Amino acid sequence: MSKKLINMNGDLTDNFYRYKMPCAIIVRQGAFYAFTNIDDIMKPKYINRDINSLKKFLNKHFHTSWSYKNNSLITSASINQNKLQEAIFIYVNKFILCSKCKCPETENINDKKDNYNKCLACGNIDEINENGIRIINKINNKINSKINNEVNNIIINKVDNNDKLEKDKISEDLDDIDFDNI
Numbered sequence: 181m182s183k184k185l186i187n188m189n190g191d192l193t194d195n196f197y198r199y200k201m202p203c204a205i206i207v208r209q210g211a212f213y214a215f216t217n218i219d220d221i222m223k224p225k226y227i228n229r230d231i232n233s234l235k236k237f238l239n240k241h242f243h244t245s246w247s248y249k250n251n252s253l254i255t256s257a258s259i260n261q262n263k264l265q266e267a268i269f270i271y272v273n274k275f276i277l278c279s280k281c282k283c284p285e286t287e288n289i290n291d292k293k294d295n296y297n298k299c300l301a302c303g304n305i306d307e308i309n310e311n312g313i314r315i316i317n318k319i320n321n322k323i324n325s326k327i328n329n330e331v332n333n334i335i336i337n338k339v340d341n342n343d344k345l346e347k348d349k350i351s352e353d354l355d356d357i358d359f360d361n362i
Contacts, residue, residue: 188226188284189277190269199284201226201272204264215246215253215264227276229288237271280304 185200186192205217215238222231235246235253244257276284278299285300295308 186265188272189282190266190273204261204268206259206261206264209254212254212256213259215255216251218248218253219251221268227272227284229276233275233288234268234271237275238267241267241270275308278302278304279306 184203186203187194187197188199188201189197191197202217202220204215204221207214207216218231218234221227222229222234227234231248231253235248238246238253238255242255242257242259242263244255246253246255248254272284275297276286278284278286278297278301281299281302281304283299283301286297287300289296289298297306297308299305
């Protein structure tokens with residue numbers, strides 16, 4: 181089993197990229213193909229997700245069925261290492277990396293109806309819907325929208341009251357907004 185580490189984000193030209201993972205290894209076993217080092221790749225020091233999440237992604241990506249047996253993902257489809265590695269890069273970029281800072285130090289949070297990734301580096305929260313599509317910064321955009329509405333209300337109230345639009349006065353009013361409770 182090769183222990184060659186590659187950049188997790190798929191940028192193979194950046195030798196100094198901090199986050200690395202092992203190369204995917206796929207081996208032909210009779211009529212089947214086995215992704216033999218999935219356990220290693222999914223460890224907490226690399227991707228840090230449940231094997232079933234990558235299995236589900238690979239099922240959809242390759243339009244074929246994968247099963248987990250003997251510490252390997254097995255498929256009957258003819259898939260080479262390059263195709264598999266490219267699919268893993270897509271998975272990492274869509275479902276692991278933070279949409280804001282691109283750091284892979286994210287934690288997947290599932291509640292009864294929603295699925296989120298929380299970035300442990302910058303605190304950003306991304307929602308992932310039931311189809312596995314990332315809704316980038318949905319929560320952050322809702323917060324920013326509320327903040328923008330508050331700012332616009334202050335400016336509109338100043339104009340409506342025929343007050344002079346002085347930067348200092350607007351800044352004072354903006355300082356009064358309790359952003360933590362929005």
